[in-house]
Amino acid sequence: MAGENGSCTVLLQLSENDPFFDKKKQILQARGFGIREQLNLQYSSSCPDSVAANLEKLLQVARIIHLDEVELYFNDFDGSRPVEFCSTRNEVEALNSILSLINHTSLKDQALRDAIKDGITRQCGEKSLVESRVGRNYEGLTKEYQLVEWGVSNGVKTSLEIALIEGAGRGAIAKKDLGIGDIALEIPVSLIISEELVRQSDMFKILESIEGISVETMMLLWSMKERHDCNSKFRVYLDTLPKEFNTGLSFGVDAMMALDDTTLFEEIMQAKEHLRVQYEELVPALCNNNPDTFPSEHYTWENFLWACELWYSNSMKIMFADGKLRTCLIPIAGFLNHSLYPHITHYGKVDCATNTLKFPLLRPCLAGEQCCLSYGNLSSSHLITFYGFSPLGDNPYDVIPIDIDVGEADCSNDSPWTTHMVRGTWFSKNHGIFHYGLPTPLLDYLRKARDHMPTTTATTKEDMELEIEVLEDLISTFNSMMDNLGDTNSDYSEDYGSWDVKLSVEFKDGQKRIISSILSSCDDGIKLLQTHLQKCTS
Numbered sequence: 188m189a190g191e192n193g194s195c196t197v198l199l200q201l202s203e204n205d206p207f208f209d210k211k212k213q214i215l216q217a218r219g220f221g222i223r224e225q226l227n228l229q230y231s232s233s234c235p236d237s238v239a240a241n242l243e244k245l246l247q248v249a250r251i252i253h254l255d256e257v258e259l260y261f262n263d264f265d266g267s268r269p270v271e272f273c274s275t276r277n278e279v280e281a282l283n284s285i286l287s288l289i290n291h292t293s294l295k296d297q298a299l300r301d302a303i304k305d306g307i308t309r310q311c312g313e314k315s316l317v318e319s320r321v322g323r324n325y326e327g328l329t330k331e332y333q334l335v336e337w338g339v340s341n342g343v344k345t346s347l348e349i350a351l352i353e354g355a356g357r358g359a360i361a362k363k364d365l366g367i368g369d370i371a372l373e374i375p376v377s378l379i380i381s382e383e384l385v386r387q388s389d390m391f392k393i394l395e396s397i398e399g400i401s402v403e404t405m406m407l408l409w410s411m412k413e414r415h416d417c418n419s420k421f422r423v424y425l426d427t428l429p430k431e432f433n434t435g436l437s438f439g440v441d442a443m444m445a446l447d448d449t450t451l452f453e454e455i456m457q458a459k460e461h462l463r464v465q466y467e468e469l470v471p472a473l474c475n476n477n478p479d480t481f482p483s484e485h486y487t488w489e490n491f492l493w494a495c496e497l498w499y500s501n502s503m504k505i506m507f508a509d510g511k512l513r514t515c516l517i518p519i520a521g522f523l524n525h526s527l528y529p530h531i532t533h534y535g536k537v538d539c540a541t542n543t544l545k546f547p548l549l550r551p552c553l554a555g556e557q558c559c560l561s562y563g564n565l566s567s568s569h570l571i572t573f574y575g576f577s578p579l580g581d582n583p584y585d586v587i588p589i590d591i592d593v594g595e596a597d598c599s600n601d602s603p604w605t606t607h608m609v610r611g612t613w614f615s616k617n618h619g620i621f622h623y624g625l626p627t628p629l630l631d632y633l634r635k636a637r638d639h640m641p642t643t644t645a646t647t648k649e650d651m652e653l654e655i656e657v658l659e660d661l662i663s664t665f666n667s668m669m670d671n672l673g674d675t676n677s678d679y680s681e682d683y684g685s686w687d688v689k690l691s692v693e694f695k696d697g698q699k700r701i702i703s704s705i706l707s708s709c710d711d712g713i714k715l716l717q718t719h720l721q722k723c724t725s
């Protein structure tokens with residue numbers, strides 16, 4: 188909305204559908220903001236102070252609105268202190284949301300826009316280096332080029348080209364410098380593989396009569412047959428799909444043994460068991476009763492697993508013009524790899540005006556740089572199980588869920604957290620007394636179990652002694668977790684050549700690194716408390 192003297196108002200709003208609505212509302216209110224915050228922006232006329240003031244005001248609210256579960260759990264938002272930088276993801280999302288709001292106003296404040304864009308570029312500048320190890324090789328990508336040509340002749344617009352990326356198979360790199368807001372890729376809805384195709388196929392009549400079958404399972408069964416159909420409309424796309432996917436669901440015995448006593452072992456076992464049961468209950472009977480539509484040679488367990496891996500690792504959830512969310516395969520977009528510092532995160536909604544799916548950039552991507560998506564805020568264990576890789580860099584979503592037994596004690600408190608978790612304490616900014624780099628909801632839960640809630644202002648001798656007990660309990664829990672993970676992975680060193688054992692060993696090393704950071708933080712915390720205790724007593 189435009190105002191006098193080039194000023195304007197923008198509206199920042201916390202959605203009522205936000206899964207953390209109450210928590211975020213509380214954080215906003217503690218800082219004097221409402222869930223609908225209308226902010227008046229003065230035209231800054233390039234005055235740096237005024238630009239910074241406008242931006243800070245907007246960022247305060249936008250950061251809170253864009254917090255995710257892990258950020259809410261691991262950051263302290265106590266008191267009325269302004270919310271500072273929480274994570275690169277949060278900062279880039281917040282800045283982009285502000286830019287998009289301002290772009291919808293008539294505010295002619297280029298200085299403010301430039302400051303936002305600079306902020307985004309600064310956030311991601313050093314992070315891009317993590318990705319810069321990518322090697323490029325343009326040979327042997329004939330099928331991929333044919334797919335892009337087919338796409339372009341059917342309405343795809345792209346500023347990306349397909350290349351081989353070291354350690355990640357194929358990926359997409361920018362053909363030219365792309366800026367914030369540029370559309371890297373645009374795919375017409377007619378090229379998206381969605382449930383419409385199974386509905387139009389002859390197998391639909393049979394499948395819809397099966398009680399409780401989901402459209403996702405129907406799509407999976409459709410893709411198992413379509414893969415072998417020479418006349419498929421999507422032949423050029425199907426020809427680019429790997430023969431093997433190499434996700435956690437295909438881990439061999441050695442890799443599973445290397446994972447013993449990790450959460451990933453459980454995750455893979457459960458996922459595979461679930462799929463096996465689903466296959467046995469559904470597929471053999473389907474083939475026996477309808478051999479023409481479901482030829483048994485296409486519907487083996489191996490082919491079923493291949494289709495599951497295809498859909499888990501390559502599908503995207505898309506909101507169509509009718510407002511329905513559908514799980515889809517998207518030719519060409521399926522070449523985009525995942526990054527912890529993605530260029531693209533908002534790609535899930537069909538643009539009704541063009542009937543296309545657009546992939547706009549949140550941050551710049553220079554010519555020749557790999558352009559990455561976010562597959563979601565996923566832990567390495569999820570990424571290994573369903574995608575078959577562990578991302579480069581420190582993953583803030585690598586959390587270890589913990590189930591701490593505090594006996595009979597009543598730990599119910601006002602905390603919105605019913606489950607607890609830890610992650611590498613190197614992510615924490617607060618290693619001081621009462622924090623120790625550990626998550627406050629977990630510490631509070633353990634304190635509550637001891638009927639102890641210290642305040643940061645009163646640090647009595649009893650407070651300190653109970654804090655030491657809490658940290659000692661954590662040390663005992665994490666020491667046994669560390670012991671269970673074993674000493675060394677040298678047993679597997681000869682097997683490092685195999686992709687799955689390598690992933691297992693890397694995962695286990697990552698878990699040990701997290702646990703060891705927690706143990707050191709607890710040790711440091713105890714030392715800190717003992718020093719304070721000595722001061723108290725003397």
Ligand SMILES: C[S@@+](CC[C@H](N)C(=O)[O-])C[C@H]1O[C@@H](n2cnc3c(N)ncnc32)[C@H](O)[C@@H]1O
Nearest residue numbers: 354355356357500501521522523524525574576
């Ligand atoms: C949607 S596909 C992306 C294209 C894929 N690289 C290919 O060659 O077909 C997802 C798969 O790409 C690989 N991938 C994606 N992001 C990756 C990353 N950051 N590091 C390593 N592999 C990655 C994994 O194999 C994953 O299952």
